[in-house]
Amino acid sequence: MNLKRNLGFVLILLISCLLWKTYSIFSFAQKDNALKTQLVRLIENKIRQKNKEVYYELEKMEPGESIPASVYIKGQKILTFNRVAGGITPRKRASILVSRLENFVKNNENPWKIFPAFEKGIAVIKYGNKVLFTADIKSAEFSGLNVSDLALSWANNTRRALGAAELIKDYELIKVISDKYDEIMGYYETGVASWYGDYFHGRTAADGSIYNMYQFTAAHKTLPFGSVVKVTNLKNGNVCIVKITDRGPFIDGRIIDLSMVAAEEIGMLDSGISKVKIEVIGKV
Secondary structure, eight states, rough: OOOHHHHHHHHHHHHHHHHHHHHHHHHHHHHHHHHHHHHHHHHHHHHHHHTTEEEEEESSSSSOSSSOOOEEETTTEEEEEEOTTTTTTTHHHHHHHHHHHHHHHHTOGGGGGGGEEEETEEEEETTTTTEEOOHHHHHHHHHOHHHHHHHHHHHHHHHHHHOOOOOOOOOEEEEEEEESOOTTTTOOEEEEEEOOOOOGGSOOTTSBOOOOSSSEEOOOOOTTTTEEEEEEEETTTTTTEEEEEOOOOOSSTEEEEEEHHHHHHHTTTTTTTTEEEEEEEEEO
């Protein structure tokens, strides 16, 4: 009697083990198939993306919420989202940016109007009054940069890929915007701009610095040295940012003398002069 009972117990145990093993194999197969399906979708998406002018690419071909995603324009990598930000995964952030950049290209927007800026304490990359994307602190830390430098780097990468010149950071472009200078902050003026180059290149400017026509500087009759000025060409909308280091121009009707590279930036190198609006945005 005891032998039969023991044999029955052993038989039940063996059947239970067999069923559990069968279930485990089936469950693993399901998970493996799901993983394979996800990977196939990722690979298909990668192939589809690469046929576009603007696309993103995952840094690792595996499923996951925090896989870094890089955005490309015409084959040039402009940035990599490394972290979840605001609850949005790197892949989703890349997808959103690609959509915005596709519209940018489709609408023939002007890449010369792409600039880094601060909005409500957040570093952003804008064109005109529209935000393209943000430079988050976690991505900056991952890159070994502060958020201002990262925003400038990403803005320059985007400008270059779209055919515009890079911004030159001689005077900490982003930081000066929040550096208040009460006497002149918000000052603006409209008038004619000119530029000066070869003859003055290498000579001493009025503030004691050496004039370099390849740096974003300018001459103004009265603004304090170190004033940071946004210059907008009213003929084409192009913008540059310069630091006041010199005095001039000394021709009636002209309000600012730009360095050669600044004149080139706003598209007035050939014409020599252009009507502009100047706005003081900071001081260094």
